[in-house]
Amino acid sequence: MGIIVQKYGGSSVADPEKVMAVARRVVATAREGHQVVVVVSAQGKTTDLLIAKAKEISPNPPKRELDMLLATGEQMSIALLAMAIHALGQPVISLTGPQGGILTDTQHTKARIRMVDGARIRQELDKGQVVIVAGFQGLTPNNDIATLGRGGSDTTAVAVAAALDAAVCEIFTDVDGVYTADPRIVPGARKLKVIDYGEMLELAFQGAKVLQPRSVEVAAVYGVTIHVRSSFSDEEGTLVKEVGSLEREITVTGVAADENWSKVTLVGVPSDVQTLCAVFSALAQAGINVDMIVQAAASKGRTHLSFTVTREDLAEALGVIDTLRADQDWEVFADDNVAKVSIVGAGMMTNPGVAAKMFEALTQVDIPVFVVSTSEIKVSCLVPRGRHLEAVRALHTKFELDPEK
Amino acid sequence: MGIIVQKYGGSSVADPEKVMAVARRVVATAREGHQVVVVVSAQGKTTDLLIAKAKEISPNPPKRELDMLLATGEQMSIALLAMAIHALGQPVISLTGPQGGILTDTQHTKARIRMVDGARIRQELDKGQVVIVAGFQGLTPNNDIATLGRGGSDTTAVAVAAALDAAVCEIFTDVDGVYTADPRIVPGARKLKVIDYGEMLELAFQGAKVLQPRSVEVAAVYGVTIHVRSSFSDEEGTLVKEVGSLEREITVTGVAADENWSKVTLVGVPSDVQTLCAVFSALAQAGINVDMIVQAAASKGRTHLSFTVTREDLAEALGVIDTLRADQDWEVFADDNVAKVSIVGAGMMTNPGVAAKMFEALTQVDIPVFVVSTSEIKVSCLVPRGRHLEAVRALHTKFELDPEK
DSSP states (O other), rough: OOOOEEOOOOGGGHHHHHHHHHHHHHHHHHHHOOEEEEOOOTTHHHHHHHHHHHHOOOOOOOHHHHHHHHHHHHHHHHHHHHHEEETOOOOEEEEETTTTTEEEOOTTTOOOOEEETTHHHHHHHHHTTTEEEETTTEEOTTEEEOOEEETTTHHHHHHHHHHTSSSEEEESSSSSSOOSSSTOTTTTTBOOOOOOOHHHHHHHHTTTTTTTTTHHHHHHHHTOOEEEETTOOOOOEEEEEOOOGGGOOOOOOOEEEOOOOOEEEEEEOOSSSHHHHHHHHHHHHTTOEEEEEEOOOOBTTEEEEEEETTTTTTTHHHHHHHHTTTTTEEEEEOOOOEEEEEEOOOOGGGGGTTTHHHHHHHHTOOOOEEEEEEEEEEEEEEETTTTTTHHHHHHHHHHTSSSSO | OOOEEEEOOGGGGGGGGHHHHHHHHHHHHHHOOOEEEEEEEOTTTTHHHHHHHHHOOOSOOOOOHHHHHHHHHHHHHHHHHHHHHHHHTOOEEOTTTTTTTTTESTTTTTOEEEEEEEEEHHHHHHOOEEEEETTTTTEEETTTTEEEOOHHHHHHHHHHHHHTOOSEEEEEEEESBBSSOOOTTTOOOOOOSSSHHHHHHHHHHHHHHHOHHHHHHHHHTOOEEEEETTTTTOOEEEEOOOGGGGGGOOOOOEEEEEEOEEEEEEEEEOHHHHHHHHHHHHHTTOOEEEEEEOOOOOOOTHHHHHHEEGGGGGHHHHHHHHHTOOOOOOOEEEEEEEEEEEOOGGGGOTTTTHHHHHHHHHHHOOOOOOOOEETTTTTEEEEEEEEEEHHHHHHHHHHTOOOOO
């Protein structure tokens, strides 16, 4: 029947009743004849509580020691889940990330998985046991414990599935799949039966929170099929996998919105390469991620330059720019009232006019577009925040994603 | 200056202020030029809270998984203490029991240390770092985490000190040393400058709670000098080490009381070996520890047999005896109103009449003695509970342990 990897997030194991519910689902899967590996996160708010404990001792604790502390969160949840599965009469063993062969680099608090040594997991599976592996953590070459940073448990699950050549990696969440748009915004949004890795990656980057981008990258590289499904029902969710271009029926697969952006405009800045380089180098050095960039045509050696940064980074970005500007004569404007709407679809690579159709849809409902950026499978527009949900609905209709009447 | 191992219990690191206080003491020791290894327990009531979490899931969790859960308690405290020491500007690294090379057998929840592989600890010390090692836990040959059971952190500290050939193993507690008797019972009790391993072991077994017997055994085998001292002062405490017989000045080193015992008497039981064997085998099989045993002279093939069990075990012991007795004609009496008082001293081996002097002291204050047991360096008497503190004070005076007037 093959190996199935199941991943449960922190909210799925937040209290003893939820732990028992997860245990019942795991045992049901095992009794269907599958070998089951379970990846689990820390319970509920545990990680936040541990960080608060650290801050009581030191405002800036060493990252290695923070990882030592945070890793206890998943270690608790794997032990408790193992106890629950054992109580249901199913042989089971829990493994920490290091015991599970999750080998990482040495970037504490945001380590990346270098490889998964699946020997111990296979050995325990072959004894007829369910194997529970702690998400979000692994072992560095120095024999230290490292955590993977945000969304690390999804990545652990996909990497373990790749190492074991698992039939599928099931990611259990509080939604029942990937939708053409957020159903809370677009009531007519439809659940996708299947979505391509590239599309899923763009949707994840463009604000769909169902999967962490890093886990989709790993799945794409190793060809792991992800099944995104609900913790609360047995319904089929959405498969994330390689989709051949012949199978594609629609140009646009999904619409996403992300309101976590703000726009910075440099007015009358020198249009020489050195100045532009200086701006983006300074931002990069400050660890500030720049998303969309647009530059107006230069005139008399001067230009207008706009770019977006996250709302959290805005104050710091303006500080960096001010230092750089010093006593020069160009000006800076910030607009914290924008949002990004995106359409994603592998089909648009071979389908010209998608961007034009997007502008048309937004114009029809009178929503201005400030900045545009495109990739082969995505078009994003910066629009006024407060109107971005309306934009999503208009695009969902324009690209014929609404349910048929 | 040599290596110093320091051990701090859970109450010494119960909150952030206490963690900082321990950190200051550790840093002060390091700045005197010592290489310092710190062994620390889980904070305050953490272990009890974790056990309660497990019980919410399962009344009888697998011991391996219980160890997986409990080990997080020390992992948290080592990380927090490392953060505190780092905040004081001292290079430091924390190591779990497995990382610290604490290798145990596979008896989960009460594992014994097989050996300490000090390579990683030495390597980190040689980088000029304070090394913090999680007490109470280690690594089994199966690469699993095991806990050592009660008092495990003391044993970890002594075993680490032995492996590193440390100059001394300092055990920090809430008392400032080992006394001739409990100062709360005997106001004139004197702090011992030094005590022999054998004496310390008997005192620990006879109710003195300052050190766990197992840690004293390990210290004796490897010749580790233990310094029992206060977490709250810089005063010298008590050294536990090999004391040559020529150095001994006094016959009795200390007096201890333990009120956790009850007495069972079998009246008119057959005096044949088979019956006695059956009684003690049945108790052993039920995991009941029998301490003192006394048998009256037999008459007509019948005898009276008394023995002591802990108060917690009394009900179960009576159940075992009742099953065994079935329809036979002998009777059982239980006395839950007893306590054990003991005098301990390596000097009594070569000093006859110590037991006689003990009975004399108790007779003088009119305290009856129910049962007596002796070893080469100890005499214990079972007396009525409620009078045992008076007995301790009388013995303390009789053996000239009171301060000189």
